[in-house]
Amino acid sequence: MSGMLYLVPTPIGNLSDISIRCRETLENADFIAAEDTRVTLKLLNHLGIKKSLVSYFEHNKAQKGEQIVARILAGETCALVSDAGSPAISDPGEDLVKQCAEAGITVCAIPGPCAAITALSISGQATGRFCFEGFLSTAKKSRREHLQALENETRTMIFYEAPHKLVNTLEDMATAFGPDRPISLCRELTKLHEEVIRTTLDGAIKLYATQPPKGEFVLIVAGATPAEKQAPTASDAAARVAQLMEEGLSRKDAIKQTATELQLPKNVVYDAALEI
Ligand code: SAM
Numbered sequence: 299m300s301g302m303l304y305l306v307p308t309p310i311g312n313l314s315d316i317s318i319r320c321r322e323t324l325e326n327a328d329f330i331a332a333e334d335t336r337v338t339l340k341l342l343n344h345l346g347i348k349k350s351l352v353s354y355f356e357h358n359k360a361q362k363g364e365q366i367v368a369r370i371l372a373g374e375t376c377a378l379v380s381d382a383g384s385p386a387i388s389d390p391g392e393d394l395v396k397q398c399a400e401a402g403i404t405v406c407a408i409p410g411p412c413a414a415i416t417a418l419s420i421s422g423q424a425t426g427r428f429c430f431e432g433f434l435s436t437a438k439k440s441r442r443e444h445l446q447a448l449e450n451e452t453r454t455m456i457f458y459e460a461p462h463k464l465v466n467t468l469e470d471m472a473t474a475f476g477p478d479r480p481i482s483l484c485r486e487l488t489k490l491h492e493e494v495i496r497t498t499l500d501g502a503i504k505l506y507a508t509q510p511p512k513g514e515f516v517l518i519v520a521g522a523t524p525a526e527k528q529a530p531t532a533s534d535a536a537a538r539v540a541q542l543m544e545e546g547l548s549r550k551d552a553i554k555q556t557a558t559e560l561q562l563p564k565n566v567v568y569d570a571a572l573e574i
Pocket of ligand 1: 310311380382383384385386387388389411412413414457458459460484485486487488489514515516
């Protein structure tokens with residue numbers, strides 16, 4: 299009879315957040331697959347558990363996944379852990395779950411710490427409907443494309459971000475969503491310096507212009523309101539002025555007509571048209 303795969307969430311900062319069930323599962327498993335065996339060894343030492351560990355991470359997951367599946371099919375029980383939080387959520391595990399499911403192995407996910415949900419629940423933003431966007435690309439172009447695709451997203455958005463990339467990300471978000479969009483920056487959750495800054499994208503950019511961001515962050519960004527979705531932007535105005543000028547109107551007439559069509563003040567359209 300085959301064994302089982304358990305997904306075991308581990309603390310995201312406060313070691314007391316390990317649950318009794320997680321502890322028992324680690325104790326009872328035949329072996330533990332860990333993202334970084336050194337990190338997991340520290341946790342096991344803290345819990346007084348001695349157990350055989352195998353590494354399972356991004357760059358060995360194809361080969362290790364097969365070995366883990368074979369051991370489970372042979373009757374062993376595996377507990378999968380990541381460095382912190384829930385395995386398979388922006389962490390290794392997704393592929394192993396798929397492989398196990400395809401091999402007919404029972405997978406059991408134990409509920410527990412997850413930075414995304416912890417941040418969402420204290421963000422003060424709407425929690426009724428949300429989407430998880432994980433990490434944005436480090437490449438400027440794909441990061442901006444990702445954010446642009448979310449321009450009209452009305453659900454609350456959850457992002458993971460590293461401190462050294464935070465300011466660039468906030469600037470790109472302000473371009474995509476507008477500077478006044480509310481954001482909650484949830485930092486160092488469950489740790490000594492836990493902090494939640496509830497502000498706007500522009501407010502966050504100004505804050506971190508004077509103090510470099512430190513620690514781990516989850517960004518909870520409010521979704522677009524229906525009014526925001528419909529309101530024409532400065533770039534819509536600039537595009538319409540350019541189009542009318544191409545059609546033969548003078549700049550002055552194009553600005554006047556655009557202001558009427560988009561119901562924007564003439565000076566706003568004039569400023570936008572200066573960019574052309
Ligand atoms: N699987 C994990 C989970 O469910 O929480 C997430 C792993 S992902 C590789 C790591 C990211 O989670 C960090 O870059 C940060 O965005 C977020 N994170 C993890 N721990 C955090 C904490 N204590 N406070 C704020 N964000 C945290």
